[in-house]
Amino acid sequence: MTTEAAVPSDPCPTDDTLLGRGRELAALTRALAVHRLVALTGPAGVGKSRLAAAAAAEARRLRPCRVRTVDLGxxxxxxxxxxxxxxxLGIRARDDGSELGALAQGLGAEPTLLVLDGCERLLGRAAAGIEYLIDxxxxxxxxxxxxxxxxxxxxxxxxxEPLAEGPATALLCTRARQFGAPAFARSGLEHxxxxxxxxxxxxxxxxxxxxAGRLTQLSPRQLxxxxxxxxxxxGLAPVALPPDRAADCGDRLPDRTLRAAVEGSHDLCTRAERLLWARLSAVPVGFDLAEAEQACTGRDLTGYALEQxxxxxxRSSVLVSYGAGAQRYRLPFLLRAYGRERLRRINR
Ligand SMILES: Nc1ncnc2c1ncn2[C@@H]1O[C@H](COP(=O)(O)OP(=O)(O)OP(=O)(O)O)[C@@H](O)[C@H]1O
Ligand SMILES: [Mg+2]
Known part of the structure; x- marks a missing residue:
C-alpha cells in the first residue's frame, strides 16, 4: 500500500520510459519546489499516477527528502x-487517540514528500486533515x-491533458510490438x-x-x-504478454479494464451528476454551461441542481475544458461512450 519511491531499475527499457510529458514533468517539479500542496488531476487513465511517480523521483533527486506514496484506493x-x-504509513494513533497528531509527528520528523494517490475518494472532505498536516x-x-x-x-x-500525438503513437507502437502484433513487427516505423x-x-x-493488446488478433482498421x-x-481489457516478455514487463501493464476505470468515476458521482453526464453524452462535441442547461434541463434535473x-x-474531471481560455467543456470519448450506454438504459 505504501512504497518508498526508488529510481526505477530498468530490466525492460522500452516499457519503463515515460513518453512525452517533459513539459508537464518540469512544471510539476517546479510546483513541488515552491508549493506545499500540489494537486495533479485529470480523467481516468490519463497518466496521473505515472507522472506523479516520475515527479517524486525527480523531486528527490533535486532535494534530498523521503518520499512516501500512499494509494487511497x-x-x-x-x-x-x-x-x-x-x-x-505504519503510524499508530497517540495515546490521547489523536490520529492526525501522530501523523504530524511521524511526517514532521524529516523532509518528506507525501504522494497521496486516488484523492477522488476524499470527495473534498479531507482537505482539513491535509491542511492540519501541512501547518x-x-x-x-x-x-x-x-x-x-x-x-x-x-x-x-x-x-x-491527453498525451500529445507523438508520445501517444509511440506508446501504441511500443506496446503493440511487445505483444507481438503482426502489423507492428517492423521496429522503428510508425504504423x-x-x-x-x-x-x-x-x-x-x-x-x-x-x-495494443488487441492488435495481436485484429488489424488496426478492425480495431x-x-x-x-x-x-x-x-470492453478493452488487459491481455497477457507473451511469456518471454511477461517476466520483465508484466507488472507495469494495466491490470484493469477501461470499463472499470470509468465506472470508478461514475460511482463517485451524485445522482444529478450521473444524469447530467448521461444527457451530455448525447450533445455533440463541446458546450458551455448555458448550452448544457438548454440541452439537459428536464425531468429530475433543473436550475440550481443542474448547475451544481x-x-x-x-471538479471530478468528467468534463474537461478545451480551447484557450474558453469556458467550453467536453466529455472525453471514453466517458462519453459510458454516458451513452447509461442514457440508453435511462430512456429504456
Ligand atoms: N507518459 C506515459 N508513458 C508511458 N506510459 C504511460 C504514460 N502515461 C501513462 N502511462 C501508462 O498508462 C497507464 C495508465 O496510466 P496511470 O495509471 O498513470 O493513469 P491514471 O491517470 O493514474 O489513471 P486513474 O485515474 O485510473 O488512476 C499505466 O499503465 C501507465 O504506466
Ligand atoms: Mg492513478
Whole structure:
C-alpha cells in the first residue's frame, strides 16, 4: 500500500520510459519546489499516477527528502482518511487517540514528500486533515493525485491533458510490438493507422495500452471499427504478454479494464451528476454551461441542481475544458461512450 519511491531499475527499457510529458514533468517539479500542496488531476487513465511517480523521483533527486506514496484506493469513506493514512504509513494513533497528531509527528520528523494517490475518494472532505498536516510539518510537501482534487485553499492545481500525438503513437507502437502484433513487427516505423487509432482512444494512455493488446488478433482498421462503438471501447481489457516478455514487463501493464476505470468515476458521482453526464453524452462535441442547461434541463434535473452537477463533473474531471481560455467543456470519448450506454438504459 505504501512504497518508498526508488529510481526505477530498468530490466525492460522500452516499457519503463515515460513518453512525452517533459513539459508537464518540469512544471510539476517546479510546483513541488515552491508549493506545499500540489494537486495533479485529470480523467481516468490519463497518466496521473505515472507522472506523479516520475515527479517524486525527480523531486528527490533535486532535494534530498523521503518520499512516501500512499494509494487511497482502499479508502472506504473520507472520514477514515487519517486512520487509513496512519495504517498505510505504519503510524499508530497517540495515546490521547489523536490520529492526525501522530501523523504530524511521524511526517514532521524529516523532509518528506507525501504522494497521496486516488484523492477522488476524499470527495473534498479531507482537505482539513491535509491542511492540519501541512501547518504542523514545515518540511512536508504533499502531492495529491486523483480525478478530483482535495479542495484545499492551499492547493496548486495542475490538470493533465491527453498525451500529445507523438508520445501517444509511440506508446501504441511500443506496446503493440511487445505483444507481438503482426502489423507492428517492423521496429522503428510508425504504423500509418497508429495516429487515427490513438485519436479514437482520446490519446488516453490506459486505453492505448489496453488497445495494443488487441492488435495481436485484429488489424488496426478492425480495431478502429471496434473502438468506434461504445461497447467495443469500454470492453478493452488487459491481455497477457507473451511469456518471454511477461517476466520483465508484466507488472507495469494495466491490470484493469477501461470499463472499470470509468465506472470508478461514475460511482463517485451524485445522482444529478450521473444524469447530467448521461444527457451530455448525447450533445455533440463541446458546450458551455448555458448550452448544457438548454440541452439537459428536464425531468429530475433543473436550475440550481443542474448547475451544481455541472461544477461537480468539472471538479471530478468528467468534463474537461478545451480551447484557450474558453469556458467550453467536453466529455472525453471514453466517458462519453459510458454516458451513452447509461442514457440508453435511462430512456429504456
Ligand atoms: N507518459 C506515459 N508513458 C508511458 N506510459 C504511460 C504514460 N502515461 C501513462 N502511462 C501508462 O498508462 C497507464 C495508465 O496510466 P496511470 O495509471 O498513470 O493513469 P491514471 O491517470 O493514474 O489513471 P486513474 O485515474 O485510473 O488512476 C499505466 O499503465 C501507465 O504506466
Ligand atoms: Mg492513478
Amino acid at each position: 482502499a479508502l472506504h469513506a473520507p472520514e477514515l482518511f487519517a486512520g487509513t493514512l496512519g495504517y498505510a 504542523a510539518c514545515p518540511d512536508l510537501v504533499v502531492l495529491a493525485v486523483g480525478r478530483a482534487t482535495p479542495g484545499s485553499r492551499y492547493e496548486r492545481v495542475q490538470r493533465l 500509418l493507422d497508429a495516429l487515427p487509432l490513438c485519436h479514437l482512444l482520446d490519446r488516453n494512455p490506459l486505453a492505448i495500452e489496453l488497445a 478502429m471499427s471496434e473502438v468506434s462503438r461504445p461497447a467495443g471501447l469500454l 452537477a455541472w461544477f461537480g463533473l468539472i
